[in-house]
Amino acid sequence: MIELKEIGVRFSGRDVLKDISVVFKPGEIIGLVAPNGTGKSTLMNVMMNYVSPQTGQVIFNNGLGYTSKKNEVKIHQLISMMPDQSDLYNYLSGREHLKIYSSMWNSNKQLIDQTIAALDMGSYINKKTGTYSLGMRQRLCFAMQIVSDTQMMLMDEVMNGLDPTQVEIISRILEKKKSEGKTIIVASHLLENLEKYADRIFFFKNGELELVSDLSPGFEQKELTTIRIEELPDAVSKLLCKEFPELDIQTLPNQVTLINVQGATSQQLTRVVAYLQEHSVTEFNLGKVSLLDLYSMYYQKA
Template structure:
């Protein structure tokens, strides 16, 4: 795969706060890359830097050509939605798309996007009557109208109802299969996990992990929760025998499958009834919590 976006040693400081701290990564053509991290970690600053909207130290390249605050030619290939869509209240949604659309076959492209995003019922209405979700869909359509090779979206699912989220997800996946590259920032991790194939984790202006969701989730052990007829007594008995458990719930990280059998066998031998066993595999949300807040997410030990 060729490199669509390359970020090298970006630094940005606002007064005493370092918003970007030696940030480097690459996004390959056709990838759907998630950009995640706590509020204030620098995600929006990074996206603005990639679009040449702010001055930064370091380098940004799109398809091998530089993008700076004063050099924007490569942005002709980029679609973007940062923070809130720029919408004129007295124009219709269709007017917006027509105004932004370049080149030939404008009507066919507009009609296709309107169909894909389910905007048929209101696209000819003035935008002042639009709900937050309708405006968000229009902003996404505006970002996609000129068939960009790279699309940068900041919180694209903001304000969307469940059906609209599915429509946007399916459109992103459809375009990615056609070679379009996406960099998406979102706090809706359960939805982001369904669409991305790569992940950049941000914290305090730094890239703390450049990975895939599968690699991140697989780096954390499965948590097991065992329900007994007396959980408090079972935990006390296990702790007295050298197993590390919380005080009220039989819960531990699984080292390997034999560990589970050892714990269950021990509980039965001590006279406890094992009523249920729940294996809790890591998802994106839990994996991020363990990475960014290891002390807060710790529950129980390793048996």
């Protein structure tokens, strides 16, 4: 468990983190979503005590906090942060890196071979990392954190540089770690696959966290709330708003039109669908607002 209590960080007179209070629980995957440079990495650095907040405190299991060096050593046996590619030693092999991380956290050595197999790294794991591609280096960084086997894991941009197959593999590993009771926090500006495995997703803006399900009720429950239309002609959009003034209809900066039908009756839905078809709009989806749509709504506002 990680509890943030009124965390505040200011750099050059600007609030990077503003009175953030939230609890991250065991067996939970948290997504932190925001463009680069908005404070995601700073928040993780505060949790690791690499950055000291001006206000507030971070509390771990049984009330443990960063109140002494002794406590910091105890906490860092419970929590790890995925290394950056720049932290790799080009003259060491991938396997040697995994052995180092396993030894640092005194984890089960069997995890090394299990993780190599799960990430399909066997063909290159014994080669020096200086020969690795960006995708191979990224997989190694992820593998290093997995073999640490800490109760809490922080991952900053874990999916960067990975192809769809590797993204899917890592997603499955994250879900497995969640089932083991780990607390996993994934910060990213890439939305692919995030909503499939994250239990809660927060948007990060102006130094504050906002739960996505508060922005779009029903999002995390996968409710059918929205008719989604790509590139709806302006003329039809205006007619639609006039015909159905009771519905919330908006066109996003990505040119997707959303019709909020949460709570609408079956008769209302039938009328809307019939109206779209009458105006030659046949390509639309009834589902929920996607994370990409919400991202566009939230970050493209004035």
